[in-house]
Amino acid sequence: MSILNSKIPEGPLAEKWSRHKAGIKVVSPANKRKLDIIVVGTGLGGASAAASLAELGYNVKAFCYQDSPRRAHSIAAQGGINAAKNYQNDNDSVFRLFYDTIKGGDYRSREANVYRLAEVSPNIIDQCVAQGVPFGREYGGLLANRSFGGVLVSRTFYARGQTGQQLLLGAYQAMNRQIDKGNVEMYSRHEMLDVVIVDGKARGIIARDLVTGEIKRFGAHAVVVATGGYGNVFFLSTNAMGSNGSAAWQCYKKGAFFANPCFVQIHPTCIPVHGDQQSKLTLMSESLRNDGRVWVPKKKEDAEKLRKGEIGPNDIAEDDRDFYLERRYPSYGNLVPRDVASRAAKERCDEGFGVNAEGKAVYLDFKYAIERLGKDVIKARYGNLFQMYEKITDVDPYKEPMMIYPAIHYSMGGSWVDYNLMTTVSGLYSIGEANFSDHGANRLGASALMQGLADGYFVLPYTIGDYLANEIMTPKADTNTPEFEEAEKAVTSRIEKLYNIKGSKPVDYFHKKLGQVMWDYVGMSRNEEGLKKAVQLIREIRDEFWKDVKVPGELDNLNPELEKAGRVADFFDIGELMALDALNRNESCGGHFREESVTEDGEAKRNDKSFTYVSSWEYKGEGQEPVLHKEDLVFENVELTQRSYK
Amino acid sequence: MADKILKKLNIKVWRQKNAADKGRFETYTIENISTGSSFLEMLDILNDKLIIDGQDPIAFDHDCREGICGTCSLYINGRPHGPDTEVTTCQLHMRKFNDGETITIEPWRAKAFPVIKDLVVDRTAFEKILRAGGFISVNTGGVPDANAIPVPYEDAEESMDAAACIGCGACVAACKNSSAMLFVSAKVSHLAKLPQGKVEAKKRARRMVAKMDELGFGGCTNTGACEVECPKSISITNIARLNREYLLARFSE
Numbered sequence: 001m002s003i004l005n006s007k008i009p010e011g012p013l014a015e016k017w018s019r020h021k022a023g024i025k026v027v028s029p030a031n032k033r034k035l036d037i038i039v040v041g042t043g044l045g046g047a048s049a050a051a052s053l054a055e056l057g058y059n060v061k062a063f064c065y066q067d068s069p070r071r072a073h074s075i076a077a078q079g080g081i082n083a084a085k086n087y088q089n090d091n092d093s094v095f096r097l098f099y100d101t102i103k104g105g106d107y108r109s110r111e112a113n114v115y116r117l118a119e120v121s122p123n124i125i126d127q128c129v130a131q132g133v134p135f136g137r138e139y140g141g142l143l144a145n146r147s148f149g150g151v152l153v154s155r156t157f158y159a160r161g162q163t164g165q166q167l168l169l170g171a172y173q174a175m176n177r178q179i180d181k182g183n184v185e186m187y188s189r190h191e192m193l194d195v196v197i198v199d200g201k202a203r204g205i206i207a208r209d210l211v212t213g214e215i216k217r218f219g220a221h222a223v224v225v226a227t228g229g230y231g232n233v234f235f236l237s238t239n240a241m242g243s244n245g246s247a248a249w250q251c252y253k254k255g256a257f258f259a260n261p262c263f264v265q266i267h268p269t270c271i272p273v274h275g276d277q278q279s280k281l282t283l284m285s286e287s288l289r290n291d292g293r294v295w296v297p298k299k300k301e302d303a304e305k306l307r308k309g310e311i312g313p314n315d316i317a318e319d320d321r322d323f324y325l326e327r328r329y330p331s332y333g334n335l336v337p338r339d340v341a342s343r344a345a346k347e348r349c350d351e352g353f354g355v356n357a358e359g360k361a362v363y364l365d366f367k368y369a370i371e372r373l374g375k376d377v378i379k380a381r382y383g384n385l386f387q388m389y390e391k392i393t394d395v396d397p398y399k400e401p402m403m404i405y406p407a408i409h410y411s412m413g414g415s416w417v418d419y420n421l422m423t424t425v426s427g428l429y430s431i432g433e434a435n436f437s438d439h440g441a442n443r444l445g446a447s448a449l450m451q452g453l454a455d456g457y458f459v460l461p462y463t464i465g466d467y468l469a470n471e472i473m474t475p476k477a478d479t480n481t482p483e484f485e486e487a488e489k490a491v492t493s494r495i496e497k498l499y500n501i502k503g504s505k506p507v508d509y510f511h512k513k514l515g516q517v518m519w520d521y522v523g524m525s526r527n528e529e530g531l532k533k534a535v536q537l538i539r540e541i542r543d544e545f546w547k548d549v550k551v552p553g554e555l556d557n558l559n560p561e562l563e564k565a566g567r568v569a570d571f572f573d574i575g576e577l578m579a580l581d582a583l584n585r586n587e588s589c590g591g592h593f594r595e596e597s598v599t600e601d602g603e604a605k606r607n608d609k610s611f612t613y614v615s616s617w618e619y620k621g622e623g624q625e626p627v628l629h630k631e632d633l634v635f636e637n638v639e640l641t642q643r644s645y646k
Numbered sequence: 647m648a649d650k651i652l653k654k655l656n657i658k659v660w661r662q663k664n665a666a667d668k669g670r671f672e673t674y675t676i677e678n679i680s681t682g683s684s685f686l687e688m689l690d691i692l693n694d695k696l697i698i699d700g701q702d703p704i705a706f707d708h709d710c711r712e713g714i715c716g717t718c719s720l721y722i723n724g725r726p727h728g729p730d731t732e733v734t735t736c737q738l739h740m741r742k743f744n745d746g747e748t749i750t751i752e753p754w755r756a757k758a759f760p761v762i763k764d765l766v767v768d769r770t771a772f773e774k775i776l777r778a779g780g781f782i783s784v785n786t787g788g789v790p791d792a793n794a795i796p797v798p799y800e801d802a803e804e805s806m807d808a809a810a811c812i813g814c815g816a817c818v819a820a821c822k823n824s825s826a827m828l829f830v831s832a833k834v835s836h837l838a839k840l841p842q843g844k845v846e847a848k849k850r851a852r853r854m855v856a857k858m859d860e861l862g863f864g865g866c867t868n869t870g871a872c873e874v875e876c877p878k879s880i881s882i883t884n885i886a887r888l889n890r891e892y893l894l895a896r897f898s899e
């Protein structure tokens with residue numbers, strides 16, 4: 001028996017959530033007022049949870065490292081949000097969304113969680129419209145939809161190319177209303193550096209005030225971590241510069257198991273890396289694949305000339321273009337899921353067909369759509385993305401195809417949570433990208449926003465009550481106990497340790513080095529030898545970091561380098577666990593591609609017999625090997641098939 | 647189009663240890679910057695150099711680096727977000743500068759945005775304005791079906807135009823009066839253009855304007871500087887709409 005209890009409710013799939021809600025405890029309004037909840041992170045998950053919990057009557061304290069909760073990186077999601085509304089009459093349903101998500105995740109997520117996600121998805125759209133999210137509409141005044149990779153129906157709602165921004169502003173505004181009412185206390189420019197456990201329960205956090213450097217203690221009856229993903233372990237990614245995995249990592253060190261760390265998503269359509277001065281990668285929304293056709297030259301000579309800049313893409317004749325996605329996957333074509341599209345681009349570039357100077361780019365061409373629909377239609381659909389592309393690359397995508405290449409984008413892995421979104425530590429919850437729960441080994445486009453808001457608006461506000469109902473007699477957390485004392489001391493001494501190394505190289509030097517190792521060996525294509533090497537190299541770079549990093553500035557002042565140093569220190573550990581997890585999972589599934597596990601025609605091959613489980617890792621102390629716990633995944637409602645998008 | 651190398655640049659930048667410090671300009675030189683690099687990548691390189699030389703790196707705000715979070719906020723060569731149109735500082739690229747040039751970088755200057763350190767300012771005043779009314783008063787749950795109330799296409803588009811504001815504060819920095827009218831009007835218009843937001847439109851305008859005045863932003867004298875520098879092309883017609891809503895609100899008091 002596994003020590004993991006997923007608490008999946010009994011009963012038929014479609015009734016699990018309603019039965020569960022009927023069975024869980026509810027806290028009375030009078031008692032809610034006595035209960036404090038800490039929410040860390042204010043993206044879609046955190047902001048929607050903070051607002052909803054405060055509306056219910058709990059006292060909420062919310063934290064973000066940015067200067068305003070509105071800056072959280074959910075803001076950057078472009079394309080859209082899925083919901084099983086079936087407004088298009090194209091035979092969409094809760095079951096179909098559930099099925100697409102399970103299949104898209106390559107059968108490595110929990111049926112019950114995913115079904116619940118699909119089930120609450122229509123409520124999210126209702127909620128957002130009521131909040132004033134200006135979704136795209138048809139001329140008749142009703143909501144418009146677009147389609148996204150990996151599905152055959154049109155169920156994605158959008159607000160131009162700024163859907164994440166608009167949804168986040170909706171949640172942020174709902175939270176602002178609660179701040180105004182005094183139900184949420186907002187702590188901006190504060191970074192959580194540890195979680196405090198008292199008698200086996202999460203009772204607070206230690207945070208650093210990023211302006212004054214002061215280390216502060218905050219107590220509560222429950223702690224919710226909504227701090228997003230750890231994609232920045234790769235240094236270059238589409239994440240914001242400050243995005244980090246540290247909060248989830250501190251939870252891990254305090255007993256919250258970390259699940260499926262090796263499942264990260266590589267997004268196929270990002271602006272390629274150029275030169276060596278680059279600090280971050282920019283995503284071009286997947287929605288572009290609706291109207292753009294992906295290609296490389298058929299002839300290697302052409303690719304060589306393109307790389308040298310001797311010819312341009314428009315010089316290549318129609319017949320000499322290889323629309324490789326349409327060729328390999330005729331039924332889904334340019335709309336295959338992200339992992340498939342990414343690997344196909346890498347394959348072409350590795351074969352020598354890459355089109356930029358570095359040989360690491362493919363074309364995404366709108367010529368055909370412009371011919372078919374006219375420039376105005378394309379402009380109305382993607383104008384801001386085209387503008388963004390031109391500002392960065394100095395190339396006009398109305399005239400020349402975009403160049404794109406895969407980049408790290410999202411982490412499906414994260415803190416292990418049960419059906420109630422509670423981690424393996426009582427009273428410690430994890431929502432949104434920070435947890436592992438809904439996307440399996442690969443996330444479908446437009447599903448991250450859905451999950452963040454589902455967790456924050458419609459799941460956590462119910463499930464947290466079940467726990468807190470037992471805490472109504474528990475007094476407010478006393479932050480002067482030895483547990484808080486000790487946690488604060490540990491935080492302070494780690495900061496001082498980093499600061500006092502006074503080595504010779506800035507943090508970025510080490511971060512870049514780590515990122516290169518991750519990309520080379522724990523990236524799009526992995527094998528045993530490379531993964532073992534990665535573990536070795538990560539350990540070496542980490543040792544070097546702890547001997548030679550130079551953190552300038554002062555401890556009691558705004559100090560971005562100090563913030564970065566702490567986050568990068570954790571990235572070494574996260575990267576190592578990712579490699580260990582990837583090593584253990586000797587199958588190819590979703591975003592995780594093991595070269596040892598492929599079909600005859602080179603496609604990813606899952607191994608359901610040996611790996612139909614969630615890998616959940618338990619921390620055993622510094623320098624100790626973590627212990628793997630398996631949560632077996634049981635499929636009662638879908639049949640496991642080898643994914644095929646041909 | 648192909649990237650070139652800027653061999654040498656002089657970076658004249660505002661240094662201020664903390665809110666209490668008076669602050670001053672310092673000039674640094676930097677070499678070999680690719681025109682394909684972003685402005686902030688240039689500052690990263692300068693900072694790494696300063697760190698290695700044992701100096702305190704320049705603090706500046708940034709996060710998404712793709713023009714959407716609104717964190718970055720530099721006043722470059724006399725213009726908020728620098729010498730390009732419709733971009734944020736993080737989207738500004740070095741191809742807009744010439745070899746040998748001296749680039750002057752300052753923080754947003756406005757009474758309501760005090761400097762925290764170097765180029766980082768405190769924009770909590772914006773938060774306070776939004777908290778005063780920049781929302782629709784609905785709780786989670788119990789709302790009608792999303793298609794229950796049709797919204798004319800044009801209204802949704804206009805609402806979205808205004809909702810695109812990223813809260814960066816460039817409008818305030820561009821304005822000689824440090825007025826926040828463009829920012830406030832963008833939020834008021836975003837919500838007032840939708841049937842869901844109309845219900846509270848007057849109260850919203852009244853409360854947000856009162857808060858803006860209280861926080862020390864200046865009045866609007868219609869110079870239009872804000873619109874020119876806004877990275878999201880928020881139009882000053884929103885200010886006219888705000889004035890209308892505001893007058894209506896006063897009228898019905």
Ligand code: SF4
Nearest residue numbers: 811812814815817876
């Ligand atoms: S109106 Fe424009 S300049 Fe002002 S805060 Fe919004 S986006 Fe920035």
Ligand code: FES
Nearest residue numbers: 709711716718736
């Ligand atoms: S850093 Fe986000 S807009 Fe510039």
